[in-house]
Amino acid sequence: MKPVCVFCGNPPKNKNKEHIFPQWLLKLTGYDQKKVSVGSNWKTGEEFIFNSKAYTFPSCKICNDKFGKIEARVKPIFDKLMADQDVSVTDLELLLDWFDKVRISAWLGVKYMNKDVFGFDSRYYVNSRVGLKDRYLSITNTYKEEQKLNWSGVNTIAFMLSPTAFSLRVNNLVFVNCSSDFVVSKQLGFPYVVCEIPTPDKHTTDMQFAMPTKRVVKKMFKTHTYSPKIEIAQPIYKVTIGDLVEYYYHDYVRDNSYEEGIGKIFVSHGDGFAAVERDQVVSFSRAEPKHMFGHVEVVRPIIELQIELVLSKTRNLKNLSLSQKRDEKKGKKVIIDSLVETMNQYRY
Numbered sequence: 001m002k003p004v005c006v007f008c009g010n011p012p013k014n015k016n017k018e019h020i021f022p023q024w025l026l027k028l029t030g031y032d033q034k035k036v037s038v039g040s041n042w043k044t045g046e047e048f049i050f051n052s053k054a055y056t057f058p059s060c061k062i063c064n065d066k067f068g069k070i071e072a073r074v075k076p077i078f079d080k081l082m083a084d085q086d087v088s089v090t091d092l093e094l095l096l097d098w099f100d101k102v103r104i105s106a107w108l109g110v111k112y113m114n115k116d117v118f119g120f121d122s123r124y125y126v127n128s129r130v131g132l133k134d135r136y137l138s139i140t141n142t143y144k145e146e147q148k149l150n151w152s153g154v155n156t157i158a159f160m161l162s163p164t165a166f167s168l169r170v171n172n173l174v175f176v177n178c179s180s181d182f183v184v185s186k187q188l189g190f191p192y193v194v195c196e197i198p199t200p201d202k203h204t205t206d207m208q209f210a211m212p213t214k215r216v217v218k219k220m221f222k223t224h225t226y227s228p229k230i231e232i233a234q235p236i237y238k239v240t241i242g243d244l245v246e247y248y249y250h251d252y253v254r255d256n257s258y259e260e261g262i263g264k265i266f267v268s269h270g271d272g273f274a275a276v277e278r279d280q281v282v283s284f285s286r287a288e289p290k291h292m293f294g295h296v297e298v299v300r301p302i303i304e305l306q307i308e309l310v311l312s313k314t315r316n317l318k319n320l321s322l323s324q325k326r327d328e329k330k331g332k333k334v335i336i337d338s339l340v341e342t343m344n345q346y347r348y
């Protein structure tokens, strides 16, 4: 198997190594000298333990340098978040880009190491998933003085099929990150998908869309993840606008976008989402008195969110044959059963 660049998916030009966990993050969490579990073998259940510094992917020099510029700007954002300091909206957009990259890298990593199970016919690489779909991030400060670096939710069947949601702990911060088509659009009043209509004869999945509701919800997801938390969400419709101009040429969408295709960042401090401008800053000082977290559950919340996301998709099966319908239902059941099993297995 020929190596491909983690960013662009082509054979790497002037081959470099891209660290999945950047050096600054390893230093910050004390993991520059430690080994870290990055997933497990789907056949044997054995964990993949890596010397974190050696957990790298091939990449082109030019792709690597380009992302290196983002990395350099992300470290100061983490410093601010750890200390509950204000963060500018442009920095929050950058942070969302960074999470897109880490989430896709985690997915490529587990998939790559399990290539005998999944094969390695990756449909997308980092560049094809940064800043192109709706995205969401919740940030919780645990106020625990500890050094931590781990991710959760990347070793599930749902994540392998679609790397939509995972969580990341970095010292006293717990993040829940999620990105996929339209995952926050409806909640933020943007045009959204009412249902998907798979049509195998035409090799397509048609979508039935709805006009913007212009209403913003108070709660993004039903799943109770971590609280208190500060949440940021951004609808992105660069790609989807193509065939759907009539849905997007709408005052509400225009008023709530930075530019065509890129919705504004919406922030919630627990009291509902409101759009913020690019030249604003977002306060991360907490209104409620700081309280120390007890035990931080790492697995349950993210698995529950993955279940919610799988179940939230409405699909109209009218164009499927009886056996295709059966397969569709069976497939969904396999995913949910496996997530429930994971949740029961790791009661923490």
Ligand SMILES: [Zn+2]
Residues within 6 Å of the ligand: 005, 006, 007, 008, 009, 010, 012, 013, 059, 060, 063
């Ligand atoms: Zn490349």
